[in-house]
Amino acid sequence: MAGKVLALRGLIYGKFDTETAFAQHLGWSRQRLNKLTSGKRKPDIDEVFEIAQLLGEDFEVVAQIFLEFWSPKGQQRSVHFELDQSIPPDECSDAD
16 A cells, blocks of 8 residues: 555655645645545545546546555556447437
């Protein structure tokens, strides 16, 4: 987990002088951000999106930081999203 915390902090300090400044730009308290950067709490998908957007990073890059190991041997999967190109866009609506 320490490497993941360092990766997140590296992204933050690459754009902001302090974690407090980053938290303020997100509209979050410093304590809320600190729980994520210290590894005490995992963000939800909306928080990952907010972080990625403010840092100017792809969602996948930031999401990868918070992924858990998905196998008993500690192998980690990468995040990769693809759209199903076989379904025409007009058939993707939730409204029926």
